[in-house]
Amino acid sequence: MARALINVPAHAKKGDIIEIKALISHPMESGYRVGMNGTIIPRDIIHVFTCDYNGVEIFRADFSQAVAANPFMSFHTIATESGKLVFRWSGDKDFEATETAEIIVE
Amino acid sequence: MTGRVFIAAVLAALLAPALADEIPRAQRRSGYDAMSPQTRAMQDNESENPATLWVLDGEASWRKPEGEANKSCADCHGDASSMKGVAARYPRFDAARGKPVDIEQQINICRVERQKATPFAYESHELLAMTAFVARQSRGMPILPDKAAGAAKTVAEGQRLFTQRRGQLDLSCAQCHDDNWGRSLGGASIPQGQPNGYPLYRLEWQSVGSMRRRLRNCLSGMRAELWPVDAPEYVALEMYLMARAEGLRMESPAVRP
Numbered sequence: 001m002a003r004a005l006i007n008v009p010a011h012a013k014k015g016d017i018i019e020i021k022a023l024i025s026h027p028m029e030s031g032y033r034v035g036m037n038g039t040i041i042p043r044d045i046i047h048v049f050t051c052d053y054n055g056v057e058i059f060r061a062d063f064s065q066a067v068a069a070n071p072f073m074s075f076h077t078i079a080t081e082s083g084k085l086v087f088r089w090s091g092d093k094d095f096e097a098t099e100t101a102e103i104i105v106e
Numbered sequence: 107m108t109g110r111v112f113i114a115a116v117l118a119a120l121l122a123p124a125l126a127d128e129i130p131r132a133q134r135r136s137g138y139d140a141m142s143p144q145t146r147a148m149q150d151n152e153s154e155n156p157a158t159l160w161v162l163d164g165e166a167s168w169r170k171p172e173g174e175a176n177k178s179c180a181d182c183h184g185d186a187s188s189m190k191g192v193a194a195r196y197p198r199f200d201a202a203r204g205k206p207v208d209i210e211q212q213i214n215i216c217r218v219e220r221q222k223a224t225p226f227a228y229e230s231h232e233l234l235a236m237t238a239f240v241a242r243q244s245r246g247m248p249i250l251p252d253k254a255a256g257a258a259k260t261v262a263e264g265q266r267l268f269t270q271r272r273g274q275l276d277l278s279c280a281q282c283h284d285d286n287w288g289r290s291l292g293g294a295s296i297p298q299g300q301p302n303g304y305p306l307y308r309l310e311w312q313s314v315g316s317m318r319r320r321l322r323n324c325l326s327g328m329r330a331e332l333w334p335v336d337a338p339e340y341v342a343l344e345m346y347l348m349a350r351a352e353g354l355r356m357e358s359p360a361v362r363p
Binding site: 006069070 | 156163312
């Protein structure tokens with residue numbers, strides 16, 4: 001499976017604005033490049049990235065060919081309650097990756 | 107880099123003094139110093155540095171038994187702390203082999219002789235990952251060039267290559283990296299060409315690359331003939347660069363634009 005790095009604060013105060021960061025290994029092959037033998041290298045990109053916070057989607061991004069390899073996402077949310085953040089990436093060649101992180105809100 | 111950019115470099119080089127002087131010690135700067143705050147933050151924060159993905163793969167293969175000997179690196183070397191400071195003193199002169207070896211070659215020596223496994227190919231994901239993992243353990247430590255008797259000859263050879271004009275543009279490495287560092291070359295700023303961050307994640311490559319890849323990149327920018335990937339010239343240049351960078355802190359795996 002693809003390797004991902006997630007950065008979520010382990011603890012936060014209720015109402016705090018927290019920053020969430022997610023980096024994943026992925027070639028993001030645009031489908032426009034020509035390989036050694038003159039044929040097009042098939043497109044292989046991530047289409048969608050989502051982040052759910054205790055089952056509610058709080059962030060979604062649609063990716064395109066213009067996004068570089070190993071895409072890095074950074075976004076903010078409000079710490080509302082303790083629980084789980086679930087990160088999902090999906091794309092070409094049936095690419096699927098899921099990561100989770102826990103947060104304690106007090 | 108584009109041709110036009112290099113023509114500008116030729117002009118810059120012609121205006122510069124004819125004889126390259128080495129950069130005085132107090133003025134030695136890592137390529138890091140000229141980077142944007144965003145790129146620096148990416149390098150400094152391990153969970154944002156894309157090279158961490160390679161380091162983690164290297165860590166996993168460090169513990170994996172390999173080859174006919176069915177031994178892992180960890181079986182002989184223990185945990186990662188055994189590699190502390192190692193990359194900061196490579197390439198070194200290997201007295202037993204009578205030649206200099208860089209860190210990638212040393213890793214492959216262990217693969218072939220100790221694990222009885224096939225060597226990793228240059229620039230393969232496996233070799234970059236293992237090198238990134240090993241070099242990571244020297245982060246923050248000062249470069250300690252090999253001063254053994256055998257090393258001096260290779261350092262001198264590296265310096266000769268560094269100051270020799272070559273390629274269609276008739277440029278030497280020193281004309282850019284000693285005489286014109288800090289000035290700009292089209293959109294890029296010319297760094298001193300310090301070796302303290304390798305292997306590193308280059309945004310332009312969208313990948314981790316080795317020192318060898320960096321050198322090949324500059325050679326093709328100079329429109330010079332590339333040496334074969336296993337040529338001793340790369341090790342000599344690298345050994346000179348490390349001697350020239352004595353005392354600079356290791357940043358591996360760094361990030362560069």
